[in-house]
Amino acid sequence: MRRPSAGGLVALVVLLAAAAAWVVVALLLWRTRVPSDLTLPHLDERDYFTAAELRDAHEYERVVRLLLLGSLATTLVVLALYAWRGARFLRESAAGPIGSGMLLAMLGLALVWLSLLPFGLLELWWQRRHGLSEAGYGDLVVGGWLALGGEFVGLSLAILIVMGFARLLPRFWWIPGAAVFVGISALGAFVYPYLGAGDRLEDPTLLAAADRLEREDRLPDIRIDVATVSTETTAPNAEAAGMGPSRRIILWDTILDGRFADDQVVVVIAHELGHHASEHIPKGVAWYALFAFPGAWLIARTTRRRGGMREPAAVPLALLVFVGLQIVALPAFTAIGRHMEAEADWVALETTDDPDAARELFEGFSTSLLAEPDPPAWTKAFVETHPTILERIAMVEAWEARRDR
């Protein structure tokens, strides 16, 4: 048996240390304000929703799931074919290696967009049929085609970073490369609220409630904006954005259109403040960093046979690996998302002390979004970035039982 070399041993030790550090950081990030001994009760969805509501949600989601599976499979097939034959498009470039790499990356994304267009059109048709979208088909095609321009700019920047470092450090580009991407991610999370064009929330009742919740969460005054999306969709939503001084809450105007009572909207605001109180945006950047470094390393490893990321011909394969890794890691990403959302729900229950409003809000989400209260496990694993509706109601019940204990 061959004895490992000193270099190999060093590499093994470094790898083990990195893995240990990864686990430690992940455990730290996984900490939550949801009590560890909390047990969610088993609920029957029929106790909360009518048979017609459940049937509608099931029929709607069934098609959406089929479209999702179809688009995932199509993406992989297209990228696999592109990884095999895509390098031939090098002849369409008069740019240098990095410029040619940009072209190949953009064409790969363009082909994926083109192949997913039928799925997008079908999904839009399905949403319009169920009154969930107001968007037009032309908007989807032309708007999506134009929006590719913005994505191409980002993609070109990514290729510039990767190939630029790969030409300087052919074997270790992934270390500075991943670090730069994490930096860009943090910067993006910070500036994102400034890019939106929402109007300030002016409802005095909601603003007063938000002030009270901020005091409960020990948060400074956080601006609440209203984004106009009702011209495109009827889906209700809200988000927490920004870090530090750029922290903001963005309410979609669809949540303020009268379908949800004020006390339910207050729960939404409390939930989003819960994200800020639990530092979920910086934690999200940290999670991104945890995945970015090993992901970049895997891309570096797999593209070596094509000359590494310093060669434009490796870009189509890198795209396949990148998307493949994202699909493989999807259950982990969604689990992290659900974990954070559950914590925000818990914080909202603590600060509002209004379980009835929370329960009605979640029930309203299900009927407004035609979301299945208790979807199949694989859907939950690959799609659901929030706890299922039934889990959210169960948390309300558990919180109420704990309070009354």
Add this chain to the structure above:
Amino acid sequence: MEQPPSWGPGPATGGRTPPHPVRLRVADDRRRSRLTVAFRLLLAIPHLIWVVFWSLGAFLAALAGWFAALATGRLPGALHRFLAAYVRYVTHLYAYLYLAANPYPGFAGDPGYPVDLEIDGPERQSRWKTAFRLVIAIPALLVMSALVGWPSASGGSSQQGQDGEWTSGGTAAGVAVLVAVLGWFASLVRGSMPPGFRDLVAYALRYGAQTSAYVLLLTDRYPSTDPFEPPPPQPTPSRPIRIVIEDDEGRRSRLTVLFRLPLAFPHLVWLALWTVVAVLAAFVNWLATLVTGRSPSALHRFLTRYLRYGVHVYAFLTLAANPFPGFTGEPFRYPVDLEVDGPDPQNRWVTGFRWILDVPAWLVSFAFTGLLFAVALLGWFASLATGRMPVGFRNAAAYVIRYWAQTSGYGFLVLTDRYPYSGPSERRVEPEPAELPPGAPEPGTRLAPA
């Protein structure tokens, strides 16, 4: 006295296609009578009235000719002669209005005007093309509207509306109208029409005439957008800023054509960033050139790179070239490339007032964008369908980009003090017209046929 240049039907590009059945002949010496220039629009009033009646007759004749051509596959000789005279007359009238020619035109559309048409006799025509002539003509009409305004040869007239905006035939004006306005001032001051302006108007008139002839069934040959066809009779001079086109026979990748605009976004962002630096460098270059009479080499190189990069990006975006360009404006790497001479000595007076002197060129460059947009958009559909960019569209786009580069190099970047040339083909620069010898006929009188 200077011999007027004569552009006859030259050999077609590469000798591969026969000459177009409708050809423009220019035998103009660029001399203009200041008196007739000053009152040109008013002098044209009788023609503008007459052309309305003739247009009505031409419409009826074309309608009758459409049925005849559908039935027999050929336009009857009498109708052909009538419509050919009409197209010739309208070309004379527009040449007079747009200052591409000096003498007052006749009312009958007889041959012999300094800007004249040669129109071949009736030929067999495809019945399919005849049946759908108006539909097929739509792209040509779009290009024509960008060049000469809309409509050209169907009785429209140039006029200044109440808001002061120049219109032609009641809709937006083409680049030729703007050039005519600028040429009006130049002709009033100098007594001659600048050669670039005259040649640009001649190109627009040629295209307008070919489009009209196509719509009126004089020929089933599609109008040629190619500004370099026919090639100029004299050798092309070397200008300090020039475009070099590598003939790729128009081959285009359909995939990159489909996503051409999004693919150009990274370049447009980079170009915008580069422009910020270039503006600062150009200002320093202007100051240095003003003081030393010559652009510093380092700045000249940097600004040349910037300008070349812009040419590459616009050539890619408008489908004048196929491959994805590099980001550094490197020379000899792109099929539509830019050559810039120098740095050469520059006149300090011209440098001092450069940005004012450049205003007319910028106006023309701005007006050219309509043509560029039209050929890029139509070329996009053509390239998607056939995998090839029509050479005429490619060359028209390159022509506009070349003018933009010369305008930028002259005014904004101060790379040369040679004024941009707005004509399509760069040909030998004609000397200024000599003073009239005693006894010579006054400009404005009818010249003998060339």
